Amino acid sequence: MTWRTPPSLHWLIKKRARLSGAISIIDADLARIREQIAQLETERLEVERQLAAVDITMTLHEIRVSPNSIRPMKKHRPRAFPYGGLSKLLRKTLKASADWVATPDLATVSDLAT
Template sequence: MTWKTPSSLKWLICKHARQQGELARLEKELAEKKEQLDQTYSGPINKVQEAIKSIEAVMRLHEMSVDPDIIAPVAPRLYEPLFKRGEITRSLYKAMSNGQWVRTDELIAAVSGLYQQDTQPKYFRYVRHQVRSRLFGLLRNGKVERKAGGSRIGKDQSETQSFWRLTPGRGI
């Protein structure tokens, strides 16, 4: 006696076989990528591990011993700083030197030469964060004054930005 495989079951069998093939392809690709990553990073990792071992050995020989296991790691910078030391502050002072209220985006443009519409959003947010952080530091020190923008709900960003100026008599 023979029986015919229902079409829905045949479809499931074919779908299962295709998914298994896709999984096998992805696993092979993953293994190749892992091998490439291992080859790329094994040398630098070994070099740093050897340097750490050397430093730990010297630390243990020092007359005032320090247990290297209690030292917390510090993450290195991934990117070079955008501005030289003091460059943001000098540019902000120059942009606000006339004593008038200046919008945040105008200060960003004066410091970096970037305009939001001409720059990648992620990079502009990063620069904006750097400039605003410095502005708030100057605000804490009493060097600048801030006039906050309006509510953000349903308004254009240009209407909600803060305005900044040098504190009369206390600036620079």
């Protein structure tokens, strides 16, 4: 005699499997983010050390400038693509494909190019 899983129990089993999978994805993301945070904290400590060295060096100069009066400059991040580069890449991908291309596939192509 075979035993059939009731639909209500089957639904709960599938729901639990999905939630468990979501937790494992979140755990992996958390581990990656914690690693990035540790790397950024190390980088920040190094930059703070360099800043302190520059501040001390400034006090040795004959012209006195208060380090606190100097406003911070933000570093500009380089573009992932030159102007018009993403459009060219997407057009090239669309022309090269023999069949239709889904949006997630185009996103993958642009992610690979960066």
